[in-house]
Amino acid sequence: MGIIHVDRLKENMVLSEDVRDLNTRLLLAKDLKIQSKHVRILKMWGITEVSVVTDEQDYEETTTKEIDPELLERIEESTKHLFRHVDLEHPAMQELFRLSVLSKSRHDIDKTDKKKMVDIVEDSKEKLLSDLRNNIAYQEIKLPEIPSTVFELNEVIANPLASADDIARIVSKSPSLSAILLKIVNSPVYAFPTRIDTISRAVTLIGTQEISGLALGISTISIFKDIPEDMIDMHLFLKHSLACGIISRVLCAYKNIIQTEQLFVSGLLHDIGRLILYKYYPEQAKKILIRSESSKELLHQEEKIGLGCKHTDIGRDLLKKWEIPFSIEDNVFYHHNPSDADNRTHATIVHLSDIIVHSLEIGTSGERFIPNFDHEAFDSLGLSPSCFDHVIRLATHQFNAVESFF
Ligand SMILES: [Fe+2]
Ligand SMILES: [Fe+2]
Incomplete structure (x- = not known):
């Protein structure tokens, strides 16, 4: 089994897992032989990667076989240090350890975010x-104290009768907040097939509570x-x-x-x-x-x-x-x-x-x-x-x- 980008799908490849959209609606079922119309469906729904049955050669992409043994040893040592407070006997931690090592060895090890939070002399x-x-x-x-945008968004979340326009009115007071929200709803996170140009439209598609919640989270961290x-x-x-x-x-x-x-x-x-x-x-x-x-x-x-x-x-x-x-x-x-x-x-x-x-x-x-x-x-x-x-x-x-x- 392997995950490949939709652009790399070939005719007669076989899906090894169901393909669902983010709302878990079934788009294509497991064991289906891929035809060109299926690729169109996947692209239409914004699916970028699928899991397919592959041969052993492809599977090597997710193993550490090809990595220089010396580099692998170094990476494993530093990863053990990272995992020192968890039980590496647990299967979940073993799998994360494997993926952590793999990720660092695929990329340049120094590119991970090793920088310290504070650099104190x-x-x-x-x-x-x-x-x-x-x-x-x-x-x-x-x-x-609570910022005014967060206060107003709380009122919208608490009001079951709040409309898309109510949210749009609050969000539009902060151009940076509306810009981030629109960028997110137009990104692969949502993978809508068409562009969403307004907050009101985003609310209609995603939901009042959901967009208010997103706006709340972004405003708070900002x-x-x-x-x-x-x-x-x-x-x-x-x-x-x-x-x-x-x-x-x-x-x-x-x-x-x-x-x-x-x-x-x-x-x-x-x-x-x-x-x-x-x-x-x-x-x-x-x-x-x-x-x-x-x-x-x-x-x-x-x-x-x-x-x-x-x-x-x-x-x-x-x-x-x-x-x-x-x-x-x-x-x-x-x-x-x-x-x-x-x-x-x-x-x-x-x-x-x-x-x-x-x-x-x-x-x-x-x-x-x-x-x-x-x-x-x-x-x-x-x-x-x-x-x-x-x-x-x-x-x-x-x-x-x-x-x-x-
Ligand atoms: Fe924490
Ligand atoms: Fe954390």
């Missing part, structure tokens, strides 16, 4: 750690765009967040979950608590990052030691204060321990997406290792690790198309 680390002036505790963390570069590389943080949102959305399709936008936004905002620290408490955040670098412990454990809380607590508090829908707050709060969430399935999807993003080292949130893996939650999701390869390919294609919009 070695000499100033001691001084920073010994300076007690800026130490804060959880109770002292002050959260920003507030943190101006964090100074000497604190964090916001571009890398956005990459981490966006990739997590897109993978969450792709996993929804696998699990026949219809709340795709809600999961996308949850993934986009999952580490928002860290942005509060980076933006408003940079000195404290730097200390925590330095400590995790030297202790090699997980960042959220160092947060607990340094602040008395984790970024998930701060994220939950912010989303509560801003009255973001509870479903998103629940997914964000429990993304490191989804077994405890109200909606375990949804929180597990965000949890797994975060781990996949970490394993591929796409962007960074400051965490340098793969965070703890909730294997009980994963096992109850009923998802085979064999789907990760396909999920990553689909998500990568969508990610590459929208990354530059943010």
Whole structure:
């Protein structure tokens, strides 16, 4: 079995899996022999990749056979370090380890986002750690007031009678927000066959709640765009967040979950608590990052030691204060321990997406290792690790198309 781009399909190739659109509607069934009319159908529905029965030669594309053994050994060592806090005996982690190694060896290893979140001169680390002036505790963390766009979008989400024009009116107040929204709905993420030119049209096609939710997520994360570069590389943080949102959305399709936008936004905002620290408490955040670098412990454990809380607590508090829908707050709060969430399935999807993003080292949130893996939650999701390869390919294609919009 192998996944190939629609442009590379040849007559009589056989589909090894059903082809569905993002709403899981069946387009072409498994075992179908491809004819030219099928390629037209796939293109019409914006499907870019399909899974086909291939021979052993093609299958080598997804193995490490061809890689220089010395390079492979080096990559495996650094990947073991990345996976040091998870159980590599679990089949899901084994498969992610394999894909992580494969991804790094296919591309130039140095092209992964190895850049640190903060680059602090070695000499100033001691001084920073010994300076007690800026130490804060959880109770002292002050959260920003709700922005007007988020406030107005909340009202629309809470109003079942809200119309497409109501949303368009709010969104159009921010040209950058409407531009990003339109770019996303016209991208391979939605793969509509025709162009969508207005927010009202997007609302008609995708839904009032869905577009409002998307606008809410984009507005919220955009507030943190101006964090100074000497604190964090916001571009890398956005990459981490966006990739997590897109993978969450792709996993929804696998699990026949219809709340795709809600999961996308949850993934986009999952580490928002860290942005509060980076933006408003940079000195404290730097200390925590330095400590995790030297202790090699997980960042959220160092947060607990340094602040008395984790970024998930701060994220939950912010989303509560801003009255973001509870479903998103629940997914964000429990993304490191989804077994405890109200909606375990949804929180597990965000949890797994975060781990996949970490394993591929796409962007960074400051965490340098793969965070703890909730294997009980994963096992109850009923998802085979064999789907990760396909999920990553689909998500990568969508990610590459929208990354530059943010
Ligand atoms: Fe996190
Ligand atoms: Fe994360």
